[in-house]
Amino acid sequence: MNTLSRRELMKRFGAAGLSMGLFGASKEAWSKTAPHIVIVGGGIGGVSAAKYLRILDKNVKITIIEPNLEYVFCPGSNEVLNDFVSIEDLTVNYENIKSRYAVNIVTDLATDIDYAGKRVKTKANGFISYDKLIVAPGPDYKFGDIEGYSKQLAEGDFPHAWKAGPQTMKLREQIHNMPKGGVVAISSPPMPYRCPPAPYERASFVAEWLSHHNPTAKVLILDSKNSFTFRKHYIDYWTKKRGFGTKEAMIEWVPAEKGGRVTQLDAANKTLVTADGERIQADVINIIPAHTAAKFTHDTGLSQGNEWVPIDPMDYRSMVDDDVYVVGDATESSPMVKTGYLASNHSKAVAQSIVNSFAGKPPVQPLYTNNCVALAGEDYGMTITDTFRVQNGKIVKQYGHQSTELDNDALHHIRASLAMNWQRAFRRDIFE
Amino acid sequence: MKKTLLVSLISVSALFGMNSANASGALIPADKFAQDPQIPGKMLGDNCSACHGTLGRFYDESMPPLAGIPRDVFIKLMQDFKNEVRPSIVMNHVAKVFTDKEIERMADYFAAQADRPWKEENVLEGAQ
């Protein structure tokens, strides 16, 4: 284990620091003694934490440090690829959080934590002092796992589009402009990664668009796994709608055991190389890279040398410092999967714990549910209901259920309607 | 020391977690958790917000608002879901994890929420 001791941390930052005078701008007249809660990251986890904290406590100062002016929701973003929704439908800004919940928004990048001085270092605004820090940075991508792939290529002609935004639009454009009969290759990553059914949902929506506009084109899923979430549902849908398993199949799925694991990208020749050495050329290449916790958590020692940030599941407190919490996809939360739904629920536990700690009370016993949806088409939805409890400092999966019915078209259609309702309600629960 | 132990425990559970992503697991009956410290109604109820709205207060979606539901009505609904009296699409699987006491605490929580849309709420009312 690679734990950063407090002494080491002290050494890294030293005792001296900039004084901070950032909050002259705040309109709210917080008392001088009001505790300051700083949140790194303005995604689902970070904004949920801010909102639910404010609901619990009107008298604390809350600041979100987030480099982007807008946030684009990932849930629903696969539907941008076939124009079922527009990216604008999924885009929000921070005005509402700022005005309605009196949260300071600092548009900046957090780069380090001075644990001893209880300050976050930012790229442009110097240090920001906190009483409690919530880190909600999401995942980063291990581009190096696929030789020849890089962040630069992802931002160029090989978008992973695994964080909704410009890359989603780029991928959409590539698919829409693909030559007749072309191939879209999707490389699906090993677990754990954000939103397990999403690569297959993506393949489904891409195929839906192609079936209308480029019916001889194909979607090839090259998988680093041997199975996937909702596999029965997706295979059922693809078999009924996309000729899956036949010569005319519009979607093909290659599991790792059949040579599906991609190890290399030959960008110049638009070719993927698999673990078996097979070379597969495609017109559109969408590599979803393996994940790791955000760089910020590695740089600050929060991950303690692990792939994911260890936390105390009682209240998502970090193992490094009692005043620092980490939520969402960046955390080691197995057997939970990485979803926005869970990230928002981590944040509710954190908000409650912080308010309790100000009152000198211990954290409350938590509950974490993951009641999520996925789609195969506008007429086919799926649902998952997971419940997690905490016993003896461990996360226990009390129940996990995935919808199983295959031969009930009406039910699939209801679930699709529910899924879309869920997406909307979920977005509103975080940002409205 | 305590924390080191926790980390090693978590690492073990991580190994199991890798394999569980694709499985529907068996239900551990709620009563097995009856001796655990109580989960407050708010903690239980706030898990519902993604579908039913913040504090159960979305009134313009298909999933019904929960704020202001009379205690006994909520309990009856949840018990019916839990015991599969009404076939349902999602809620059976949501409800069956809770103890009777937890359902009662959730009922108290939602009965105490203001019965009006969240979007009308002045969140900062009372801010200093």
Add this chain to the structure above:
Amino acid sequence: MKFKRLLIATGLSVFAATSVMASSVPHAEPWTAKEWLDAKRSMPQGDIDKGKLLAEQGYCYSCHGVEGNNPTQSTPSLAGQNAVYTYKMLSDYKSGRFYVDHKSHVMVHLMQYYDQQQMADIAAYYAAQPLPHGEYISKDVEVDPTIIRLVAKGDTSRMIVPCASCHGAHGEGGMNETPALTGMSPRMFIRQMNAYKDGTRHNDVNSGMAQFTKDLTDEEIQALADYYAQLKPRGAQ
């Protein structure tokens, strides 16, 4: 669209109501009186037992409650409802004539899988159940006498006919396709009245209902909602 503009105007996060794949909603012209009469005449005889099975297997209970008795406020109870009304509503969802907003989506899609006979069976089953009542009464509701007058006598100055003349003295419905209103959730009632008023609900033949809503004030609609929520069916204790 109105919803979207409103959100922008109030500075809230903008989540468009259009993001519900509205492209797939069927479109039909509003009913003409003759078309509806023909449709009503060709309504099959419903089978209560078959309807019960369909309701159970079709997951109706999930939202509309056990045996059509639903105490939450976003979906109506169906128990005791006029069979012709239920049949017409199911048909209107199927044809897209009833598509008020994103909340209509579930039913519009679901009804694509049902034929006329099945709709008639479901309608017959629910009509055979007792009309629920007393579920939404808040203790301090006192019915305004002017509202009782509006229900029983109408308001000739505004050309509003008495509600009871079509919906029944006990709100049990029954004149043609007019629905029962007794025991209805006040939120549901208000939502429907406002949808008639602003034109988003227009599946009533010849604006038979919408015309009366235009002149009603918000206060009157609220009072009518409270009135019908507390009304008891004929013979109920």
